[in-house]
Amino acid sequence: MTILITGATLPDGTTTDLLIDGGVIAGRGSGLSAATATRIDAGGLQALPGLVDLHTHLREPGFEQSETVLTGSRAAAAGGFTAVHAMANTSPVQDTAGVVEQVASLGTQHGYVTVRPVGAVTAGLAGERLSEIGAMAQSRAAVRVFSDDGKCVHDALLMRRALEYVTTFDGVIAQHAQEPRLTEGAQMNEGPVSAELGLAGWPAVAEEAIIARDVLLAEAAGARLHVCHLSTAGSVEIVRWAKARGIRVTAEVTPHHLLLTDELARGYDARFKVNPPLRRDEDVHALRAALADGTIDIVATDHAPHPIESKECAWQEASFGMVGLESALSVVQQAVVDAGLLTWADVARVLSRIPAEIGRLDGYAAPFEVRSPAHLTLYDPAARTVFGREHLHGMSVNSPYLGRELPGRVVATIHGGVPTVLDGVLRDAQEVARG
Amino acid sequence: MRHLLSVRDLDREAAVGILDIAEDMADVATRAIPKLPTLQGRTVANLFFEDSTRTRLSFEAAAKRLSADVITFSAKGSSVSKGESLKDTAQTVAAMGVDAVVLRHSASGAARVLADSGWIDAAVVNAGDGTHEHPTQGLLDAYTMRKRLYGDASRGRDLAGLRVTIVGDILHSRVARSNVWLLQTLGASVHLVAPGTLLPTGVETWPVTTSSDLDAAIADGPDVLMMLRIQSERMHAAFFPHEREYARQWGLSDARFGRLTAHTMVMHPGPMNRGLEISATAADSPASVILDQVTNGVSIRMAVLYLVLSGGAGA
Numbered sequence: 001m002t003i004l005i006t007g008a009t010l011p012d013g014t015t016t017d018l019l020i021d022g023g024v025i026a027g028r029g030s031g032l033s034a035a036t037a038t039r040i041d042a043g044g045l046q047a048l049p050g051l052v053d054l055h056t057h058l059r060e061p062g063f064e065q066s067e068t069v070l071t072g073s074r075a076a077a078a079g080g081f082t083a084v085h086a087m088a089n090t091s092p093v094q095d096t097a098g099v100v101e102q103v104a105s106l107g108t109q110h111g112y113v114t115v116r117p118v119g120a121v122t123a124g125l126a127g128e129r130l131s132e133i134g135a136m137a138q139s140r141a142a143v144r145v146f147s148d149d150g151k152c153v154h155d156a157l158l159m160r161r162a163l164e165y166v167t168t169f170d171g172v173i174a175q176h177a178q179e180p181r182l183t184e185g186a187q188m189n190e191g192p193v194s195a196e197l198g199l200a201g202w203p204a205v206a207e208e209a210i211i212a213r214d215v216l217l218a219e220a221a222g223a224r225l226h227v228c229h230l231s232t233a234g235s236v237e238i239v240r241w242a243k244a245r246g247i248r249v250t251a252e253v254t255p256h257h258l259l260l261t262d263e264l265a266r267g268y269d270a271r272f273k274v275n276p277p278l279r280r281d282e283d284v285h286a287l288r289a290a291l292a293d294g295t296i297d298i299v300a301t302d303h304a305p306h307p308i309e310s311k312e313c314a315w316q317e318a319s320f321g322m323v324g325l326e327s328a329l330s331v332v333q334q335a336v337v338d339a340g341l342l343t344w345a346d347v348a349r350v351l352s353r354i355p356a357e358i359g360r361l362d363g364y365a366a367p368f369e370v371r372s373p374a375h376l377t378l379y380d381p382a383a384r385t386v387f388g389r390e391h392l393h394g395m396s397v398n399s400p401y402l403g404r405e406l407p408g409r410v411v412a413t414i415h416g417g418v419p420t421v422l423d424g425v426l427r428d429a430q431e432v433a434r435g
Numbered sequence: 436m437r438h439l440l441s442v443r444d445l446d447r448e449a450a451v452g453i454l455d456i457a458e459d460m461a462d463v464a465t466r467a468i469p470k471l472p473t474l475q476g477r478t479v480a481n482l483f484f485e486d487s488t489r490t491r492l493s494f495e496a497a498a499k500r501l502s503a504d505v506i507t508f509s510a511k512g513s514s515v516s517k518g519e520s521l522k523d524t525a526q527t528v529a530a531m532g533v534d535a536v537v538l539r540h541s542a543s544g545a546a547r548v549l550a551d552s553g554w555i556d557a558a559v560v561n562a563g564d565g566t567h568e569h570p571t572q573g574l575l576d577a578y579t580m581r582k583r584l585y586g587d588a589s590r591g592r593d594l595a596g597l598r599v600t601i602v603g604d605i606l607h608s609r610v611a612r613s614n615v616w617l618l619q620t621l622g623a624s625v626h627l628v629a630p631g632t633l634l635p636t637g638v639e640t641w642p643v644t645t646s647s648d649l650d651a652a653i654a655d656g657p658d659v660l661m662m663l664r665i666q667s668e669r670m671h672a673a674f675f676p677h678e679r680e681y682a683r684q685w686g687l688s689d690a691r692f693g694r695l696t697a698h699t700m701v702m703h704p705g706p707m708n709r710g711l712e713i714s715a716t717a718a719d720s721p722a723s724v725i726l727d728q729v730t731n732g733v734s735i736r737m738a739v740l741y742l743v744l745s746g747g748a749g750a
Contacts, residue, residue, distance in 0.1 A: 187543075190636050191636060191637045192637035192639075192640040193637070194635070194636070194637065195635035195636060195637035195638055195640070195641070196612070196637070196641075197543055197544065197567055198543040198544075198564075198565050198566035198567030198568070198609060198612060199543050199544070199565075199566075199567075200566075201635075201636055201637075203636070267547065267551065268543070268544030268547045268548050268551075269548075269551075270548075309520070312520075312522055312552070313520055313521055313522065313548070314521055314540065314542030314543075314544060314545040314548050315542060315543065315544050315548070316542045316543065316544075316565065317520075317521075317542055
């Protein structure tokens with residue numbers, strides 16, 4: 001399919017036409033024309049490179065009542081993403097070459113996004129022995145990110161070995177930093193709000209202690225460490241220190257930790273129950289500043305779909321997690337772009353180039369250059385809508401933003417030259433699968 | 436008053452109003468036939484997802500004295516053990532036609548979730564939710580304090596100037612939370628005494644003073660000394676080393692009881708661990724209002740059921 005995009009504003013602020021053909025950027029400049037091309041008038045729209053999520057739960061295989069590779073891919077495309085990294089806590093767990101290849105091939109078959117499976121660090125996420133990291137790395141899925149996300153690799157020896165072992169494959173350990181004993185039964189951020197609500201607290205130190213340990217282990221191993229969903233001001237300080245010391249650590253923050261605080265727990269509405277929990281206002285501001293100054297490298301959604309009954313219950317009986325793919329860009333705009341902390345070029349960096357680099361995903365190094373793969377999204381930052389269920393395209397509706405006004409709207413998403421969203425509407429699955 | 440979920444939803448006027456109605460209800464108990472026809476034809480469902488014989492009996496007695504029909508659901512041996520949710524249980528009972536649900540649940544916020552959910556139309560009365568609140572306990576404690584202070588001249592009064600010291604497991608206590616907020620609303624000052632492990636992180640934002648020294652708190656001559664039940668399973672989570680050490684540091688022993696001023700009233704929400712957080716001498720002394728608390732509990736619960744079911748004034 002040939003596509004001509006006219007008048008798009010690139011992240012650097014320049015305006016250009018883009019010709020897409022053969023899955024790549026075939027031409028760039030003003031006054032491009034192509035007689036048979038599908039035309040997209042991008043006047044007033046912000047062009048961004050295709051977004052890359054380093055932290056997505058697609059739930060297939062095993063939890064197809066919450067999400068599947070197809071429905072999660074559609075949610076991703078609707079949010080402007082062209083690649084997602086699918087976390088390993090499926091059933092069976094993504095801890096063998098067979099499972100990761102199956103997940104990757106489902107992604108390829110559906111075509112909305114590139115699905116990059118994350119491999120489990122430990123077999124069955126049990127935290128006892130390493131999984132088949134080498135086999136997953138050398139499989140057709142070419143896994144480079146390994147994580148027990150949902151659980152912390154809390155055994156220090158196992159974490160050390162994992163860090164040392166993945167250097168063989170240029171892999172990275174993405175750690176869910178949560179000291180398990182300090183968070184037994186934890187329900188929300190530990191502080192004045194948890195004290196009033198009588199909900200067991202999840203203390204900041206339970207995250208910070210693990211990050212502090214892990215950056216030292218990474219330094220000793222000379223390995224790459226990635227910190228998932230960093231959530232506290234103290235964690236920011238530790239990562240800043242580690243980077244200054246030359247340790248190979250990267251860190252992510254979720255959109256919800258950039259916008260929402262633990263005050264939202266007051267109504268006991270389990271849509272706001274997430275792990276790590278929503279923190280204090282001071283933490284939110286520290287995370288925003290850290291994203292702006294580069295201490296935090298990327299934004300990742302931690303899209304975590306759950307069926308209705310998992311949230312329609314008392315808080316402490318509810319599951320942790322929120323869906324986030326469809327709302328991510330809008331939340332980032334509201335939290336850090338409209339606040340003047342990040343430019344659109346920064347957004348391109350934290351939501352596309354760097355997450356692709358961390359995941360060793362090719363094709364995102366030089367977006368909008370001629371001959372680069374055509375992964376991009378067109379976004380209207382001037383739109384404002386009340387976020388509703390019609391904006392959700394996965395199977396689950398556990399979004400904390402329902403009923404909240406958010407800026408921006410994804411107008412088009414193009415994955416490898418194939419439009420997955422046009423005129424703000426997801427394209428039909430069969431059309432997308434045909435390419 | 437539509438529901439009673441938290442004492443924080445009550446302002447001074449509403450709280451004093453409930454206490455005053457409870458005075459009227461207490462008068463009923465002295466009649467030859469201690470029963471009012473007020474809630475005839477109305478049905479109150481006691482949904483107890485967590486064991487509590489005392490609170491359940493108190494609510495049952497209250498509803499029956501107001502001539503309401505009472506149906507009781509206890510989690511033990513019920514479909515809750517088969518995994519039925521709060522939503523399904525509440526809707527099932529509501530489908531049988533109930534006007535008020537009295538909910539005891541181990542999850543903090545369960546009553547709020549039920550009231551906000553739209554699952555049922557009935558009024559919701561929180562009979563204790565996890566470690567959050569126990570509003571009728573807070574009210575009956577305030578009622579008991581006021582009655583001891585002012586006797587028959589209690590009506591219309593708050594607790595301005597009263598100095599209340601609460602001792603024990605504040606972290607896990609819904610009784611402490613309801614007392615802290617309600618006593619503040621009523622003008623009393625609250626001092627909390629506990630080991631550092633049993634004070635919640637964030638307690639510094641509460642309208643209270645705190646310390647870990649019970650002897651100093653007693654020397655301070657409080658008007659009310661409220662001892663909380665200590666649960667032995669807390670020892671296993673390293674909140675304190677063992678019962679003897681707890682009793683030595685934070686128990687109301689005979690010696691400490693002997694140092695209380697003559698006017699100090701001793702309270703306990705029950706059930707008591709005699710010899711652990713409170714000595715038998717203290718519990719059974721004239722200073723103790725522990726049985727008054729039980730008696731007054733029925734009056735308070737009558738008042739609350741009356742208010743939520745009659746749509747009467749109050750809040």
